[in-house]
Amino acid sequence: MSTSTDTIESLVKQDYKYGFITDVESESAPPGLNEDIIRLISTKKQEPQWLTDWRLKAYRHWLTLKEPQWQFVKYPPVDFQDITYYSAPKQKGDAPKSLDEVDPKLLETYEKLGIPLRERARLAGVAVDAVFDSVSVGTTYREDLAKQGIIFCSFSEAVREHPDLVRKYLGSVVPYTDNYYATLNSAVFSDGSFCYIPKGVRCPMELSTYFRINAAKSGQFERTLIIADDRASVSYLEGCTAPMRDENQLHAAVVELVALEGSEIKYSTVQNWYPGDEQGRGGIYNFVTKRGLCKGRNSRITWTQVETGSAITWKYPSCILLGDGSKGEFYSVAVVNNRQQADTGTKMIHIGKNTRSTIVSKGISAGRGQNSYRGLVEIRQSAENARNFSQCDSMLIGNQCGAHTFPYIEVKNTTASVEHEASTSKIGEDQIFYCNSRGLETQDAVNMIVNGFCKEVFKELPMEFAVEAQKLLGVSLEGSVG
Amino acid sequence: MTKTPILQIDNLHAGVEGKEILKGLTLTIHAGEVHALMGLNGSGKSTLAAILAGRDGYEVSKGTVTYMGHDLLDMDPEVRAREGVFLAFQYPVEIPGVNSTYFLKAALNEIRKHRGQSELDAIDFLALVREKMKLLELGEDLLKRSVNSGFSGGEKKRAEIFQMAVLDPILAILDETDSGLDIDALKAVAEGVNKLRRPDSAQLVITHYQRLLNYIVPEHVHVMADGRIVKSGDKTLALELESKGYDWLLKSS
Numbered sequence A: 001m002s003t004s005t006d007t008i009e010s011l012v013k014q015d016y017k018y019g020f021i022t023d024v025e026s027e028s029a030p031p032g033l034n035e036d037i038i039r040l041i042s043t044k045k046q047e048p049q050w051l052t053d054w055r056l057k058a059y060r061h062w063l064t065l066k067e068p069q070w071q072f073v074k075y076p077p078v079d080f081q082d083i084t085y086y087s088a089p090k091q092k093g094d095a096p097k098s099l100d101e102v103d104p105k106l107l108e109t110y111e112k113l114g115i116p117l118r119e120r121a122r123l124a125g126v127a128v129d130a131v132f133d134s135v136s137v138g139t140t141y142r143e144d145l146a147k148q149g150i151i152f153c154s155f156s157e158a159v160r161e162h163p164d165l166v167r168k169y170l171g172s173v174v175p176y177t178d179n180y181y182a183t184l185n186s187a188v189f190s191d192g193s194f195c196y197i198p199k200g201v202r203c204p205m206e207l208s209t210y211f212r213i214n215a216a217k218s219g220q221f222e223r224t225l226i227i228a229d230d231r232a233s234v235s236y237l238e239g240c241t242a243p244m245r246d247e248n249q250l251h252a253a254v255v256e257l258v259a260l261e262g263s264e265i266k267y268s269t270v271q272n273w274y275p276g277d278e279q280g281r282g283g284i285y286n287f288v289t290k291r292g293l294c295k296g297r298n299s300r301i302t303w304t305q306v307e308t309g310s311a312i313t314w315k316y317p318s319c320i321l322l323g324d325g326s327k328g329e330f331y332s333v334a335v336v337n338n339r340q341q342a343d344t345g346t347k348m349i350h351i352g353k354n355t356r357s358t359i360v361s362k363g364i365s366a367g368r369g370q371n372s373y374r375g376l377v378e379i380r381q382s383a384e385n386a387r388n389f390s391q392c393d394s395m396l397i398g399n400q401c402g403a404h405t406f407p408y409i410e411v412k413n414t415t416a417s418v419e420h421e422a423s424t425s426k427i428g429e430d431q432i433f434y435c436n437s438r439g440l441e442t443q444d445a446v447n448m449i450v451n452g453f454c455k456e457v458f459k460e461l462p463m464e465f466a467v468e469a470q471k472l473l474g475v476s477l478e479g480s481v482g
Numbered sequence B: 001m002t003k004t005p006i007l008q009i010d011n012l013h014a015g016v017e018g019k020e021i022l023k024g025l026t027l028t029i030h031a032g033e034v035h036a037l038m039g040l041n042g043s044g045k046s047t048l049a050a051i052l053a054g055r056d057g058y059e060v061s062k063g064t065v066t067y068m069g070h071d072l073l074d075m076d077p078e079v080r081a082r083e084g085v086f087l088a089f090q091y092p093v094e095i096p097g098v099n100s101t102y103f104l105k106a107a108l109n110e111i112r113k114h115r116g117q118s119e120l121d122a123i124d125f126l127a128l129v130r131e132k133m134k135l136l137e138l139g140e141d142l143l144k145r146s147v148n149s150g151f152s153g154g155e156k157k158r159a160e161i162f163q164m165a166v167l168d169p170i171l172a173i174l175d176e177t178d179s180g181l182d183i184d185a186l187k188a189v190a191e192g193v194n195k196l197r198r199p200d201s202a203q204l205v206i207t208h209y210q211r212l213l214n215y216i217v218p219e220h221v222h223v224m225a226d227g228r229i230v231k232s233g234d235k236t237l238a239l240e241l242e243s244k245g246y247d248w249l250l251k252s253s
């Protein structure tokens, strides 16, 4: 029956459609990392002294750290002196004042990626901040949002125009000392998105950042900060792609979410960085720190992620449930194929009373991919009546891949309830034959089965992204009936 | 009787992993006929059904299977389905998360495409589903759930017959559709199957017990033992088996 296993494996192989390179002149810092490079980045961005100092503190701390080894992934050591820490498409003259002044080549790039930025063509109902290598090239719908007091702009602009907000919250969830990659990011972060939703405002459209790595040998170190003030709510989407290149590229982002009293933040990611080729050459190292703080009472943070790209994924979007009655949710689909490796999961830290967390993780492994779920549920002593429910399901396609589960549970309050369910299944020959015998081709059968497996997660995604996610898994839209 | 048969199996030898299970099976089925295939457990009935539907992993060492004048063994399983072969499984598999209605609509549209018919949209499909549900006196709830997921044994069998009603096959093979059903469910399923009889299609009803044949009355009854048909007759053969058991046949064969 090895033949049919081979067919299944060949079916999950798909070419990476976003592997093209944009031919723009860029302005880059020389490769390597030292205090001068950090000062250069800070100067380029016209940053205030406090931020330059913060970066330098982070850098000095980073020098004392060692690269972590505990994760279940293997890769040759990263040469941090061989990476370019700042690369931006060259501007002719002054900075573009509106999207119409942005280099047409850049606009074309985003159009090719399905993210039109021009006013006429831009996506309805989604405001997009487009980040190209180290800088934001533009943000749509800014003025419309500003009318409601919503701030949505690139991180660099936020530093210039809303320094107090940035200073108050930067590093408040992920301190610069947090971990190796977060510390590196704090030293060299280039751009990213900033978002503030004022008290009582429900953001009327999806906010979205689209990250594109273009330049060779460059790293991308963006930083995203989202703050939902009391009773505010926002849904935020993140997408990303990179050209196909033979060498590995590092992506070490930090995302901080702050949810104040009664507010809601929904953060969704469809991660499609270049995964490398069949032999495991090239691809992005995606080492990301994402954390949300449910600071206020009854606040809520939901992470939904569909991870299909990257050579190595290493991320644990987490929630600190500080406010009483706050809720944290994590819905994840992680797909590995060929020689991709993923070590991903979440941390739910219950501190407040009556806090709730839900974890639903779906891992799909194909080819020689290795997929690990790693999750921590921590119930602190103060967390009276905390509840957690975790469900981790793995699906194997073929015989050479692996799925691993590492659940950690620490309970320090006896009133807590923690439930964990786990399952591993092989995409069955039986299931495929059953579909075949009803007239469905094996390709369609696999898509349908995988899509069914991921359904609980897909239904958490905003509509546009659900479609994208299903396409990414090579599946057609389900649920049009019934 | 010069009409081409729907199914013609000639001296079929087949096995799995080097073990021969079917040892020279011959059977011809014409349009409008219902055939019952009976036999003790392990005689090879499900193996025959699997080979007809095209399951991977079986080696055919000798013999031919002709379906509507074409070599059936040469077709991929999905092509067989689109050409009108339907197998109601003895043990239908569960497909979690895949909505039954969605699944069935996708299947029907594949078959319709193959026949050169236009695909049904959601509204037309639902109309068809309602009509078939009425015919089989079935509730709508099963269709709202994932394919066979968490269905009871009886629900799975009824769902299979419902799929058969919607896909409208030329050759339906029912593998022990009666097992695990109580008498009321059995009657309901049998009535459904009878309503699906048509002059231009045929049914091969595999069963262990004669009780199903009180409700689905076959033109022909075949008894299978050790990989081949050892006796064929009309419906009275089934009654004879019921009163005498299988032993007399096995001895004389």
Ligand SMILES: Nc1ncnc2c1ncn2[C@@H]1O[C@H](COP(=O)(O)OP(=O)(O)O)[C@@H](O)[C@H]1O
Residues within 6 Å of the ligand: B016, B017, B019, B021, B039, B040, B041, B042, B043, B044, B045, B046, B047, B048
């Ligand atoms: N995949 C298989 N591998 C080995 N032996 C099998 C396999 N499938 C069926 N058999 C054997 O073939 C014989 C016929 O089985 P089956 O076709 O299921 O009989 P029935 O449906 O009449 O009860 C049995 O002895 C069974 O053990």
Ligand SMILES: [Mg+2]
Residues within 6 Å of the ligand: B045, B046, B047, B090, B176
């Ligand atoms: Mg059987």
